[in-house]
Amino acid sequence: MSSSAWWRSAVVYQIYPRSFADASGDGVGDLVGIRHHLDHLEQLGVDVVWLSPIYRSPMDDNGYDISDYQDIDPLFGTLEDFDELLADVHRRGMKLLMDLVVNHTSDEHPWFVESRSSTDNPKRDWYWWRPARQGGVPGEAGAEPNNWGSFFSGPAWEYDEVTGEYYLHLFSRKQPDLNWENPEVREAVYTMMRWWLDRGVDGFRMDVINLISKDTSLPDGEVRAGEEYGGLGRSVVDGPRVHEFLAEMHREVFGPLDRDLLLVGETPGATVEEARKYTDPRRREIDMVFQFEHVQVDRGASKWDVLPFDMRVLRHVLDRWQQGLADVGWNSLYWDNHDQPRVVSRFGDDGEHRVESAKLLATVLHLQRGTPYIYQGDELGMTNFPFSSIEQFDDLESVNYFHEAVGHGQDPAEVLARLRAMSRDNARTPMQWDDSTHAGFTDATPWLPVNPNHREINAAGQVGVAGSVFEHHRRLTALRHAEPAVVEGDFTLLLPNHEQLFVFTRCHEQTELVVIANFSGQPADLPGVLLDRCAGAELLVGERTEPTMQPWESRVHRRQLPAGD
Ligand code: TEU
Secondary structure (H helix, E strand, C coil), X not given: CCCCCHHHHCCEEEECHHHCCCCCCCCCCCHHHHHHCHHHHHHHCCCEEEECCCEECCCCCCCCCCCEEEEECCCCCCHHHHHXXXXXXXXXXXXXEEXXXXXXXXXXXXXXXXXXXXXXXXXXXXXXXXXXXXXXXXXXXXXXXXXXXXXCCCECEEEECCXXXXXXXXXXXXXXXXXXXXXXXXHHHHHHHHHHHHHCCCEEEECCHHHCCCCCCCCCCCCCCCCCCECCHHHHCCCCCHHHHHHHHHHHHHXXXXXXXXEEEECCCCCHHHHHHHHCHHHCCCCEEECCHHHCCCECCCCCCECCCCHHHHHHHHHHHHHHCCXXXXXXXXXXXXXXXXXXXXXXXXXXXXXXXXXXXXXXXXXXXXXXXEECCHHHCCCCCCCCCHHHCCCHHHHHHHHHHHHCCCCHHHHHHHHHHHCCHHHHCCCCCCCCCCCCCCCXXXXXXCCHHHHCCCHHHCCCCCCCHHHHHHHHHHHHHHCHHHHHCEEEEECCCCCCEEEEEEEECCEEEEEEEECCCCCEECCHHHHHHHCCCEEEECCCCCCEECCCCEEEEEEECCCCC
């Protein structure tokens, strides 16, 4: 945690370096490419830039599998390029966050290479090694130490012939889980973190940080109907020692520094109650978390079980998080990132009302209480990609799922439809800078195809252009910096059962902001109570004050409350 809560009024921008800008001409984004586009971020007015991983990596999971925490992957550049980027970012008054991926390493990390070499290697206990389950024949299906399935299909255990044992990997088999029970592991991680902080970085986005503590008995999980593997959530999500580990990390790494840092944890499956613990400043763990409930409102048992979007469910979940972290802790506000489909395609309308719905989503995001995160391209209203065949996908999660599902006899066309809706590659297509052949992302063939709609949707056509999605985001970012009610105001949901309107207020001292969003493709009449409330109020965001909201229209009003109210 930092000495002050400066990040409450900050807006963060997430860069997925692979897809942001390619300066070296190999079709993959890089650090020099990012430096060339810092104007864009400055114009948007963001305060912090978070970089998805740029460390040396075999790229099995696009850099979330790290083989050297203290070097830059040659695809992205060098440590020197990094230092220059950091200096440029600082010169522009912005801060830079690194992605910290320490639930697991790559299987090519020297720690793991040593660990796997023999059962008595000093690093053996740095990972989770276990023999085959009793009665099982090592290496044969079903003999895994327990029944857990990995997040990326197949079992969460990989058999290793060198020593005849299995290692645990919650993600891909090239991402073995570190054993945080071992104090040497924790010290090695802290040492590496100090090294980056000494280099000048301003904090970390901590990948799956709520999975680092496991129930050490590694019990079988419950196998739900229709599932092949047992769930591991109970044993690894917000595990027994996670708060102890984070408090220790804080004491060891951040405590001694008198610096304005930002520490944000990615916490899939975390409840409001746990999030309060992670982010309560008195506990000195981290500043804020990315919770997942609102990005699961349109799914059933798994992320591939796609349900129709219902705004009322989304609104309910967001309200619960706003209330839950009102007096203690702090929310991270996000619609999507490199793991989620594009929000305008998912919760908005990427057809006729793309611009209006992208603006509405921006308004609702920025006006909640918490720190907003803009994922690259969302400031332009970028959409999902029109995928038509499995060959167009790169992401291992998508590719593994496709083969597994089709292998189990499912209709490939149906599986593809699910990928089109939910695949992470939707967010990973190259940034759309202009309307040229590769959208100004690269001169070479891009590693993932550019969305054909870059002819209409691109930065060149929006920056400085009145009415654009970009200018709307710029306005909202500026509003946070200028209006204390956006930062500090209490959140109150109004009209909680309305079918189209998502309405809330933010109240601070004598200022009330009224946020009205028509989450639908049909006009919506404003109820009398709302018209009365906004009569004579200043219109801060939006263009109209008519009593009927147009499809996907959003507005923010500001009114002064009489003293004593
Ligand atoms: O993601 C963790 C996570 O829980 C999911 O979002 C996951 O990516 C997947 O979509 C589950 O269906 C983090 C990173 O953000 C992600 O890119 C990595 O692949 C993952 O951890 C492993 O490091």
